[in-house]
Amino acid sequence: MSEEWNQKKLSLQPEEGRYDSGIADSVQSLGDDGVSRLHSLLEEGDGKHHGVRSQVPVTVEDKLPEIYELERIDSTYGSSSLIESISASCVSQSTPTERPALQEVRKLDPQQLDALIYVSEDGDTLLHLAIIHSMPDIALYFTSLVTKDILDIQNDLYQTALHLAVYLDQRRVVEALVFKGANGELQDRKGDTALHVACDNQHLECARIVLQGLRGQLNMHLQNWNGLSCIHVATLKRDRALISLLLESGADINDQEGTSGKTPLHLAVEIADCSLVTELLSYRPCVNATMYNGCTPLHLAVGRKDAALARLLCQAGADTLIRNREGDTPHDLAEGNNQLLALLPFDDLKISGQPVVTSA
Template identity: 35%
Template sequence: MDVHGVSMDCNFDEMDLKNRKMLPTEDRFDSGVDSLKEDDIPIMVEDFTHLRVSAGEEPWKQEITEDGDTFLHLAIIHEAKEHALEMIKLSQNDPFLNKQNNQRQTALHLAVITEQPLIVERLLKAGCDPRLVDESGNTALHIACKKGSMTCFAVLTQIQTQHLRSILTFTNYSGHTCLHLASLYGYLSMVEVLVQLGADINAKEQCSGRTALHLAVDLQNPALVQRLISLGADVNRLTYGGFAPFHLTFGRQNTEIQKHLYERTAEALRELPESEYEDSEEEPSSDEEMYDDITFAGK
């Protein structure tokens, strides 16, 4: 698949697949499935069966569940594709497409969550705004990067591209850009495409100022470290606490990463910066871990 002149294979490379299998199982993002009682599902399916979706007669646009879901939200969640496509067709450039449920999810968010690239495409072409964020500050592209959904990712970066540059700079409420999320979850192919599309490879996440390269070191992912450096990541970029990526290798088991970064780090940055331990009786040795109990992407 070609994305703005960037050749992209929608299949994960071997490392992507390995990392994806290691991801923790998460609760579904959407409210629709969890909010419906078991006895309600057959009733809702019957409602879809008898629902009249036609121009000039649109009561379905007014129906909202107690969780804020529209019929379009529910059709997407339960993969009632024909109904969803018909509602989208009759809602060209209608604010209805951008309605958000109680978790501030639009139909576009839910289409990515349920991995329905055709629905994503139709929504974008019909005027759904890809800049809207859910209650965690995630755009639909953030979610695609977190899930590793390359098909939805490809559609999101091919349609309504006038918004793409700004979306790539958006941070969610955890301070992460799309590139940070793709890095945290180890999707190497996606990381490469994001950089080629204009994502700032040296952007700092807002909590502690780590770049994607810092995150790769924290995750002890040598393939990601090498890929980021080959793409132009700055090995001398410092966190808010003054740590270069090389500093984060101290006390870590992967000597390959440490050696790879040592050779590229400026000589002045090869020593640990002054720390809170400087005035203590015992200074930490280079073998002592700098951080304890840090978890990224469940690992």
């Protein structure tokens, strides 16, 4: 892990006598205005917002039974209440230096404690809501109080706090969650991890924080429900910086997506991006990798009558005589197209796609 990342992590650790990563002295220190903000947050909490939850009008009267119901049950914890989970986690997992956070929880008055253990009808905790409504101070303080299993609670859309913080590009919150050990492999209802979300929204710095902070803990082959790993998502977004970051972090340039077996090179050819194909070829992928139907990237380029892409692939050593499941070679697919046929001379004397040159 880089020295820069270690320094960032150290900056998130509580100072002596402080338990909020330097953001707030305590929930109590929020005062009347802070409590008012918390209640305002809870009143606005349900529904989608910023593309994550939409606004649904909610009255204070509608919310009161939920805010003051101490035994709210969260699906992640079965029959245990959230407050029991918080207390048990802090007692069993905290180190001596972390236990003051539990003392902070016990010092909260009923109104503040109710806010802390609140779970909305959409499954959102206070942490989810603080992130959705761009209240990083509250999000960071909540993160400093609880253990990782609380941070990993998924709402009704199976989003964790890390999913939402990455989606909304809240880098300080992402750093705090990653430092606290949030699970980076939990998948939302689309099968996306937080890293998938970073790639899909092209949030390079959030992706960097997740990859550096959870180095060695992420399965870089993990696919969403569309069969795409993060390297496929970054390729489809044509984001060269993300592709480079992912490959440096252990992603496989020859990773096959789950629906048809396309590699990133296949995808780049499929979206007809010559510059992206050139970029991917610089990482020395298997230029003759086959999809489940036996097609190579060259099959796709020729099938699309794209001479420029075919030329790039041939220059990189693509085999013109590999047959797909239907028995067709790229040369067969080029029949009738003189421009393509000029790139794909028929030669039976080839080994691994390269012509055999005999001396006189």
